[in-house]
Amino acid sequence: MKDSRFRDVDIRAPRGNTLTAKSWLTEAPLRMLMNNLDPDVAENPKELVVYGGIGRAARDWACFDAIVASLESLETDETLLVQSGKPVGVFKTHADAPRVLIANSNLVPHWADWEHFNELDAKGLMMYGQMTAGSWIYIGSQGIVQGTYETFVEAGRQHYDGKLAGRWVLTAGLGGMGGAQPLAATLAGACSLNIECQQSRIDFRLRTRYVDEQADDLDDALARIARYTAEGKAVSIALHGNAAEILPELVRRGVRPDMVTDQTSAHDPLNGYLPAGWRWEDYRARSKREPQAVVKASKASMAEHVRAMLAFAEQGIPTFDYGNNIRQMAQEEGVANAFDFPGFVPAYIRPLFCRGIGPFRWAALSGDPQDIYKTDAKVKELIPDDAHLHRWLDMARERISFQGLPARICWVGLGLRAKLGLAFNEMVRSGELSAPVVIGRDHLDSGSVASPNRETESMQDGSDAVSDWPLLNALLNTASGATWVSLHHGGGVGMGFSQHAGMVIVCDGSDDAARRIARVLHNDPATGVMRHADAGYDIAIECAKSQGLDLPMIK
Amino acid sequence: MKDSRFRDVDIRAPRGNTLTAKSWLTEAPLRMLMNNLDPDVAENPKELVVYGGIGRAARDWACFDAIVASLESLETDETLLVQSGKPVGVFKTHADAPRVLIANSNLVPHWADWEHFNELDAKGLMMYGQMTAGSWIYIGSQGIVQGTYETFVEAGRQHYDGKLAGRWVLTAGLGGMGGAQPLAATLAGACSLNIECQQSRIDFRLRTRYVDEQADDLDDALARIARYTAEGKAVSIALHGNAAEILPELVRRGVRPDMVTDQTSAHDPLNGYLPAGWRWEDYRARSKREPQAVVKASKASMAEHVRAMLAFAEQGIPTFDYGNNIRQMAQEEGVANAFDFPGFVPAYIRPLFCRGIGPFRWAALSGDPQDIYKTDAKVKELIPDDAHLHRWLDMARERISFQGLPARICWVGLGLRAKLGLAFNEMVRSGELSAPVVIGRDHLDSGSVASPNRETESMQDGSDAVSDWPLLNALLNTASGATWVSLHHGGGVGMGFSQHAGMVIVCDGSDDAARRIARVLHNDPATGVMRHADAGYDIAIECAKSQGLDLPMIK
Numbered sequence A, B: 001m002k003d004s005r006f007r008d009v010d011i012r013a014p015r016g017n018t019l020t021a022k023s024w025l026t027e028a029p030l031r032m033l034m035n036n037l038d039p040d041v042a043e044n045p046k047e048l049v050v051y052g053g054i055g056r057a058a059r060d061w062a063c064f065d066a067i068v069a070s071l072e073s074l075e076t077d078e079t080l081l082v083q084s085g086k087p088v089g090v091f092k093t094h095a096d097a098p099r100v101l102i103a104n105s106n107l108v109p110h111w112a113d114w115e116h117f118n119e120l121d122a123k124g125l126m127m128y129g130q131m132t133a134g135s136w137i138y139i140g141s142q143g144i145v146q147g148t149y150e151t152f153v154e155a156g157r158q159h160y161d162g163k164l165a166g167r168w169v170l171t172a173g174l175g176g177m178g179g180a181q182p183l184a185a186t187l188a189g190a191c192s193l194n195i196e197c198q199q200s201r202i203d204f205r206l207r208t209r210y211v212d213e214q215a216d217d218l219d220d221a222l223a224r225i226a227r228y229t230a231e232g233k234a235v236s237i238a239l240h241g242n243a244a245e246i247l248p249e250l251v252r253r254g255v256r257p258d259m260v261t262d263q264t265s266a267h268d269p270l271n272g273y274l275p276a277g278w279r280w281e282d283y284r285a286r287s288k289r290e291p292q293a294v295v296k297a298s299k300a301s302m303a304e305h306v307r308a309m310l311a312f313a314e315q316g317i318p319t320f321d322y323g324n325n326i327r328q329m330a331q332e333e334g335v336a337n338a339f340d341f342p343g344f345v346p347a348y349i350r351p352l353f354c355r356g357i358g359p360f361r362w363a364a365l366s367g368d369p370q371d372i373y374k375t376d377a378k379v380k381e382l383i384p385d386d387a388h389l390h391r392w393l394d395m396a397r398e399r400i401s402f403q404g405l406p407a408r409i410c411w412v413g414l415g416l417r418a419k420l421g422l423a424f425n426e427m428v429r430s431g432e433l434s435a436p437v438v439i440g441r442d443h444l445d446s447g448s449v450a451s452p453n454r455e456t457e458s459m460q461d462g463s464d465a466v467s468d469w470p471l472l473n474a475l476l477n478t479a480s481g482a483t484w485v486s487l488h489h490g491g492g493v494g495m496g497f498s499q500h501a502g503m504v505i506v507c508d509g510s511d512d513a514a515r516r517i518a519r520v521l522h523n524d525p526a527t528g529v530m531r532h533a534d535a536g537y538d539i540a541i542e543c544a545k546s547q548g549l550d551l552p553m554i555k
């Protein structure tokens, strides 16, 4: 198993508009799978790890090869099934059916924990798909920048009158997702102190300009923060160290950040969270040898970490969980009031979800950055009156380097998604874009996830744990003709704590594609509006009415 | 909530070939939903309960009305979404997409237990869909007769050289499913002693000739068994009493049955299993008032019940769990060796699953029994050389009264299912049948369920709990054009212990239907063969090869 998961190779998706597969509907998943493993995109591509702890794109290298071979030969009326990163069957379907159907990391609830997952994983029977790793629509850190940016901006609106100049954010974790934090804070106008225990991660973020500078030690970091906030400059500072040690120390010293959050991989105590006092190399080695002891140490440190976050919250400092399940872990370790600070979704994101707004994204299969710049311009043209969106597009172009195939993310909702998708398809048809584009989204979206410690925390009607919704979302996207559809378990917050669905659709410029795009990019966000309307949110009920949704029980 | 769940009405599906809805693709789910609530079919239709404890067809009566209204107006390119028995949205899809997509009782794993479900259920946010209750393809006790018959026959083959004359089966539970046991035992050639704590259930089974006679008390029952087994007659005896009291008494007396099993609703301690010494009415009343105390008493009795079953097993008597999760419940109550006797699937059913064989069924939307008799004849014509199957069809016609719309069940597998489906569609086209038929199956089928205490117990590769498989099954059936597709959690073995998928397809005699039937009735059982081939079963690997399946990693 271990060896079958390592290959000393650099994968890069083909560029240009020559097909390797039999159609763009199969070329697209092929390129996006490979793009997920591009060394510029993935965290540890030689072991097939894309992001988020051990979120993989394929179960092992033999499976990767077999997926590629299947996609190369797949006909336009066939569908490939992928089970936890392994291609298990090719079936005759029809032109309007998805070309790939994916189920990753799903376990019958009573057995849905890390212990059981790790056992199956070690046996070669499973793979952790995270959200967009196993469903082939990860686009590097950019994907998360806007979400984090929207969150910081909204927090700034709620707590600081929309002015973040002279303020600073305290956080940790500069991994695949967390690495977006310093840049997002800067774009939002705030300074940030970013604790990360692996120097290699800091180096990566310095290289890609996601973080501005590295401090020598905690004193130096605080001095820089004091200087830049006084000057009103939005500079991001990385600090090499362990959050479970540094946060308690900051509390002891009486330091007061203006906002506190965290993006270590706390959802995965075995692989993603370094215990206080440990070295990373020892942590990784011992994870294999003595998993139980490692999990214990890791969770004990999370408890300390959360106690410090609670101390900040008690001082009135806006403190929130950024979706890594650290409160749950701390609670299991005896921190009874771990949930006293909120998750970022109920605090800042839910009103957007009510209108079907979420992490919509697209990628240029050509590999040509110009294709994305042209779509940027098209977005501005079609949505002329949204200054916030225009500002995002400008800053993104200026500050965010593409990783792998050029891509753009942009939080839009029901109505606009289909409009943009149809326009992009038209641009492919006319030759304005040099090759087809794919449109997808994160699983963390309005209608596609049940995750009571994160996306569905504190739902108004108490339906946090009802996972009928993401399942219906996946079934409807399949019925509507998305190009690939996925159903995952355990993304973000770890085994047992979430179920979620993904979808990607190809704009190849054809009439058939236009019909599918119109259905999928309407129905997909509409399930989110439906789910929130059903839970009783007024914003969602109004949105459903204004968009003409047919919801039989909503009058 | 309670009131909205009771309506003093008798529902009966329309008969004949006049449409109420806009096409047969929507008329079919409409009639099958209503048929699930036919007083001749359902256990407690006025409370919307179809079978299996509290398995419902719709969340409440307002939801039932709204589903009916939606189906009546649904276009042939629209799809209705049903979330735990509530119609939540109507979306534009296309002609080859399912007309209804259903997700029932799904909960994020960490919250997937009865306690949480009951809380949501009481709030009106959920419904228990069981397997075919919430997915509208329950056909009364006949559905289960053949499964039980196949199980008893296979057990007879393995343990008694295929001769069950003079043998007797000890079991309990004469509910919706369990009521099939006495008839199945008789058809298999054995006597049976059937313990049931509700006289009304015994009366129902006597009336429908599923059970032959009722004994006055235990002594009388044993005397009858002694007489009939001596005479070699296959007579079924009902006994009014509590299995948790009678089984231990039989052990004490040293009585030796030839086979022991159980079909009380042990999967649901709150609603389905009477504690020893209690009266049914008190149990129901107290379930509402003091749920925790009731669950405790019920599970304690299950532990006694299982201890008695273990005592029989230790004497070498073939003893098996018939899929009601009673071993799990007993284990939770401290019966450490509860799993020492096997479930019926690994013991007797898995070799069938490896060839995609399972509870295939169809129903005549005309309501005319002649339509079913004609399909019976067609089955014999198309499968001329299967004596076992012919015997089943003859006995079923002779002994099993139709309940609701006439229907037939018949365990066939990959290859034959599509052949029969296409033939039935042809019979509709030619007018040989007086109206369309629907073809479906139980969720308990080869590729559609993950249930480690039942259908996927003791898988060869240890993949019992991997639920990617039923999710892929549902996605593929959706992509292939089944008429309705469902994804449920907790059927049979209760909350937390299973995930499973259903599908139904309409034969309306059209070319479009034929194309969909060819895809769906091939792909659906093929996912079962695929799942078992992936787990390493030789029978499945051979079947995949002989049927020409394209399984990329199976060489």
Ligand SMILES: NC(=O)c1ccc[n+]([C@@H]2O[C@H](COP(=O)([O-])OP(=O)(O)OC[C@H]3O[C@@H](n4cnc5c(N)ncnc54)[C@H](O)[C@@H]3O)[C@@H](O)[C@H]2O)c1
Pocket: A043, A051, A052, A053, A144, A172, A173, A174, A175, A176, A177, A178, A179, A195, A196, A197, A198, A201, A241, A242, A243, A244, A262, A263, A264, A265, A266, A267, A268, A272, A273, A274, A275, A276, A322, A323, A324, A325, A444, A454, A491, A492, A493
């Ligand atoms: N809400 C969301 O949508 C959302 C978005 C992004 C990330 N997340 C969650 O945030 C977490 C991080 O995601 P990721 O993709 O960046 O994961 P990752 O594994 O790539 O990165 C985690 C980083 O944390 C560092 N780290 C671990 N323990 C540490 C400690 N004690 N002190 C300091 N640094 C430590 C690691 O070295 C690593 O660089 C995950 O749990 C993910 O699910 C959620």
Ligand SMILES: NC(=O)c1ccc[n+]([C@@H]2O[C@H](COP(=O)([O-])OP(=O)(O)OC[C@H]3O[C@@H](n4cnc5c(N)ncnc54)[C@H](O)[C@@H]3O)[C@@H](O)[C@H]2O)c1
Pocket: B043, B051, B052, B053, B144, B172, B173, B174, B175, B176, B177, B178, B179, B195, B196, B197, B198, B201, B241, B242, B243, B244, B262, B263, B264, B265, B266, B267, B268, B272, B273, B274, B275, B276, B322, B323, B324, B325, B444, B454, B491, B492, B493
């Ligand atoms: N493996 C399978 O596919 C399969 C098939 C059929 C049934 N089952 C399981 O079997 C169980 C029964 O199903 P059902 O639809 O008949 O349920 P049901 O609720 O309709 O019937 C259960 C019957 O058991 C009786 N009962 C309860 N406690 C009793 C006790 N202590 N002693 C004697 N009788 C008692 C009840 O009065 C009721 O008539 C369920 O758990 C179901 O999931 C599994």
